[in-house]
Amino acid sequence: MPRRPRVWFPGAMYHITARGNRRSKIFYDDKDRLMYLELLEDARSYFPFYLHSYCLMPNHIHLQLETINHHPKEIMKKLHTRYAIYFNHRYHLVGHVFQGRYGAKLIVTPDYFLDVSRYIHLNPLEAKMVTAPENYKWSSYSAYITKQTNPHITTEKILSYFPHPQKEHYRKFVEQTDMERFNILNKQGTDPHFIKALKQ
Template sequence: MARKLRVWYPGAMFHITSRGNRRAAIFYDENDQRAYFDILEQARIYYPFHLHAYCLMTNHIHLQLETINHHPKDIMKMLNSRYALYFNKRHRLVGHVFQGRYGAELIETIDYELEVSRYIHLNPLEAEMVNKPEEYRWSSYRAYVLGEENPHVRTERILGHFKEPREVGYRRFVEGEV
């Protein structure tokens, strides 16, 4: 049976997830995370998109991605296939790196857009990897609440939903102080 076609239109926003095969790690060390970002930026050159939030966990990824003129299947095919080639070569492995098809939830409301951003940024805290979400280096949260420069992510759209000082409002929203 054929796969169900995913809804897509220019400017659509998605919560994209991709998990390691058999829930195995897809990032062994910092070199792997850096390589993932390098490949992400290569994909952005071929298939421009806006990245609003991300979190690279040990065995899966979360991306809050807004398309411009390309279907997310093109973006994710390039990103996942190139990363799998890199990962297998570097670690002298063979076979699938990712478990099945990537997940893509269409985001069609502001409330859901904000909820996805919060969910992504709380992932390391929920996994008990850190005590505070800003302690996790491989997420976009620090760019949101600390104003840390991050070339991969655009914070303006999400922060635009909060009153000044926006970073404080966003932190309160994410960490449950609202």
């Protein structure tokens, strides 16, 4: 059966994921990760987009990406084709580097937009690779909670949902325990001020 076309419109936002073929590593060292980010910027020069958060795990990636005038398939084809060429050349391999086509979940609500950023930034902690999410060098989290800047992302849209001090409130939102989040959800239910409750 032919693949169903992905929903896209100018300004559409996605949680994009891609995994190594047969769950193999796609990054062996920092040189690989730096190359991926370099190629991401090169793809952006052809097909402009906004990146709100990211995480480069050893065998998969997460990108929270907002399109402008180009379908994500153009962006990801440019990025992953070039990375696969680099990767296979460096490690003397042939064949697919990524497993199937990338995943792209459309983000259509503010609460999902915030939850995606939280999920992405907690990925290394959930995988028990670090004891605190800010200790993982290859995600965008530090730029959200410290004075450190990250040239690959824009933090304005996510932080705009939070009162001042924005970074402190964002950290609280990300690092709340599951029970704390459950209590907030239980109190708010379907209240339209759900996101505001998460920020306080």
